[in-house]
Amino acid sequence: MLDIAAICLVVTALLAYVNHRVLRWPATIGVMAIALLISLTIVGLHALGVDHGLKAYESSLLQSLDFSEVLMQGMLSFLLFAGALHVDLGTLKRYRGQIALLAVVATCASTVLVGFAMWVLLPMLGLPVPLMDCLLFGALISPTDPISVMGILKSIGAPKSLELVIAGESLFNDGVGVVLFTLLLGVAASGTIPTVGEAGWLLAQEAGGGLLFGAVLGWATYALLKSIDQYQVEVLLTLAAVMGGYALATHLHVSGPLAMVVAGLIVGNSGRARAMSDTTRRYTDMFWELLDEILNAVLFVLIGMEVVVIDWSPSLVAAIVTAIGVTLVARLLTVGLPVGALSGLFRLPAGSWRVLTWGGLRGGISVALAFSLARGDGRDTVLGLTYGVVVFSVLVQGLTVGRVARTVCEGRA
Template structure:
């Protein structure tokens, strides 16, 4: 049995590598070849054992994926754009789930409202990776990307909460009053428990120096948030999201550069494997799903799929074009929408691709739910249709509407580099004036820093020189005094970068990228010292 599991894991790994290479070659979303290759592998005799139980998807994949997304959330941007994010994450998610449930009742009435709502909850949340990667590559306005990222984080929790209520309604009758009390317990309890777990983990991680131990704690954290919350009738997803957000906003103060580098690399690889393997697992299950829905005619399956895809695709732009202007009529003080024009709302409405979270929710539907194969089939149809249709046309739509600003981000990053190097020069001058650094050493470091300043300023002067280079503050032989000075100069750069972020001068992506470079430099210095 162990040998068979190892063979299955090896086949899935080969499919992931081949699928990713094929996607790059063909210029299509990686989900397409992953599902197709997975479906092909389903005909291999050994892969008949590769059906993952729904509980594994729900209790393993989803906590890790939502925790990773929450940890990387940009707190300043999310807070600033709370109104449009809430309008999408709460309003649109609920409207989409209900609209899809209604479409299911029209096309396949035998499914029932509870199961139909479970499908609606599965296809309601969007995939942030597909949309934001395209928009960042084209250079879309940063605020649009931020709103979509914030929405995708919150709507996962909203959709999974609706999904849990729908699954519960399949096994027991829920009155309106009981449902309201249950929702209150699920939501409030999940958030409060998530805050408690985040607070405890933050204090534990401050006392851990070993990098390996830090990674182990980070890996265990989503399960500490998710599983107990679910056991006691609270929302495990909301608990996990809250914990991830709480720790993500404090990551720079919790971790040393070496731990931050190792943790980032570990979680990037883990998220890649989880998301890719979900598409492969869908492909592997597709053969059984198609066999199970063979009782329906091809016309009935196609009609139901087209209707639900149409609802999913059309409800979103209708909401962004109609609901956003209505928000400005709310009484009281709220966020101004003058920078979210009609063209931007149209793009955000079209950026509604579904991905790994939708697949994870669909595959986690219990085996006992009636019409489960049909629900998975319809969810898969929505995922593939939106990735193939919307993901491939989003870039051209952005360019046609004139929303590409590819040079803006580059200039913003260059100005941030200029500002933090200037902060290092100022700190060096203060240390020299205070007698903590001798003039000869100060002159060496000043020359190195000024060379970097000249390079960045040349780029800002449109000379065509690339401003990117490692954030190194060193160039002399390592020594105790030199190492201490480099650390203090790096700290000055970090402080200046945090100040720029707080004032809204740089985005969370640029801040994260420059912190990563500073961490790399600190790690190189530490390695060379040993």
Template sequence: MTDIVAVIHELVLLLLIALTVILITRRLAVPYTLGLVIVGLLISLFGFLPEIHLSPDLVLFVFLPALLFEGAWSISVQRLRQNWLIILLLAVPGLLVALVLLAVPLHFFAGLNWEDAFLLGAILSPTDPVAVLGLFRQLKVNQDLSTIIEGESLFNDGVAGVLYQTFLIVVLASLGQEPQGGQVWLEGIERFIVEAGGGLVIGAACGFVVSRFVKYIDEPLIETTITIVTAYGVYLLADFFHMSGILAVIVAGLIFGSYGQNRNMSERTREVVDNFWNMVAFLANALLFLLVGAQLNPMQFLSTQDTLHLMITAGLAIAAVLVGRFVMVALLPNRFQFAPGERLRPWRFVIFWSGLRGALSLALVLALPLEVPDRNALIFSTYAVVLFTLLIQGFSLRLLLKGLPGVS
């Protein structure tokens, strides 16, 4: 039986650590996610917290809906419409190009089979805009550029989430039997179409119904509770029908956060709900990074017989993520309707260097079933990529933004 007192004790301790981190990072004028990843690494190396095990269900059903709904709720739909072309190109064809460029070297040089290579590619596809957008606000970066980064992250979360579920099905289908080759992949593609379509329909239907319902209520506490029920209820409903809960939450959050919020909520209610979900997003990010840090000790991975394989896989993953990101941004057309030509070059570089990985990638990799053969390699590689992008790209981004013309 779970020791409730111990759980509460650990939760309070983690929240105190998170609070300390955010206070220090604000004084240092750096995004709090950068501080969290450093503290998480220290926790894992020195064992400051007792051993904690994050179950896949805890990650999937507690952290994911909160992170996804807050991102969809808070984004400006009007600015999404203005920048829809570049967001679409980055989130769909661009993501697929980067996925292939990641999977190929992992298969040929790290020894991963195709199923695991594409699964890791899907895990590393979602970008995390939290650190980037906080820095953008501090430096007053152009709002359209901020919307591109945030919108791309939101929609590639959905696409990557469905790809993750699809490749995971392919991986699990190949276990304990002779590989069925093309048949397994065809079934995976069919499942991708069904899950994506079903998730879109469920999310749209629920988002519209709830948006109409709150029109008849003007009580901030009740409407805040409705948003919680929507975020988790839509995810559970889609999961019950074996559809994409990730896409369902994103679509429901977009509809509720634009149509429902703007037309059917009072200004007082919107302020209360915004503050609530900002807090939830912070807590989810903070707890996820710290819990991962408490559970994942890199030295434990590096003290096994697979050390060389883990290091090669992680190094290739970091290099492939950068190459894939560079290629997907380089393939963008030279002009867009939202941006004058003279802004394209610095904007293109900022979009490339802002492709940080974070909470969602960690959540997806930790949700992998224990029977996945290369699970340790996938977890270690994901954590290595998150560390690299947050520490190297995240810390250098401020200096790069200050030196680039045309981004403000």
């Protein structure tokens, strides 16, 4: 495991260096693009019979590294906590209704729309997939990842309200998506469809329990931080809260992702304002920002490399193109349309629906959930669809969303 971690870190550092010197794209997009290009080159050389075992080596490396386990049980807790740490809770409360609609209602609606649409369309492409697998695809592809989008919005001076809604939606819809995926996975395993009451109870236990546990964890961490003034210990306490809290949430069968978001909001607001000295605040911010950047870079390099384990075929490529269209339409119908039609309710600048629609990037959590599915034909198709949609959203949407956002800013000016 140490060798694998060393290889991943060295490759990520080298690709980050190349991106900074040559491409100068947003870090996560750049390292993923380079990793994908290298992997595609290796696949091409393998097809020509001149790769000298590079494809076999990369495949064995990735197979020895359980992507789903690494992200879901390793990186995700840190990424969500770090993301929530700098969200202004006071402003978030003013938009809590809008964020709840987007994170809960829109995610559930997108899951259903994408699932049923793919169930109808895939047989036409020669890839029939059971309805449950299609719904699982809908659940795992609906959560969004704002990593690159947030940096772009900040650089062009986008309205703070738009930044907040995008960040808040993404932080919470990750947890909602995982809960929906887990619920559907349980239905698929048992073969029985739960009643509305049973489904509601499971949802309340996972999501509600995660929110409650996160609040307890956050306030407990805040109390400990307030009782001392030594930045080394305080940074260590935040790290322990994330690692220990996520592990405990898993054992309690409540949503770890939602717990990390709530704990991060409490520590990042009450903790940073009333329980930390200026020195502690500075070191805590530096630690979590650096950790966030490193983990995101490693994650997107791994996503770029995963192309070698996909079983490509003409039918799968056609299905990916279809899935890209379906997910974009679903995003438009469940997020863009309500934001545009209910502008008075959402209180966002005119044209924000375009940024929210096109800026709904998919990331590592979608790929990790796809890898967690049981092996089989349905899993291989879902994995390929997920990978294709994620790559398109990061490389195409991620590199062009700045232009869309600028039209909103210019219209506001």
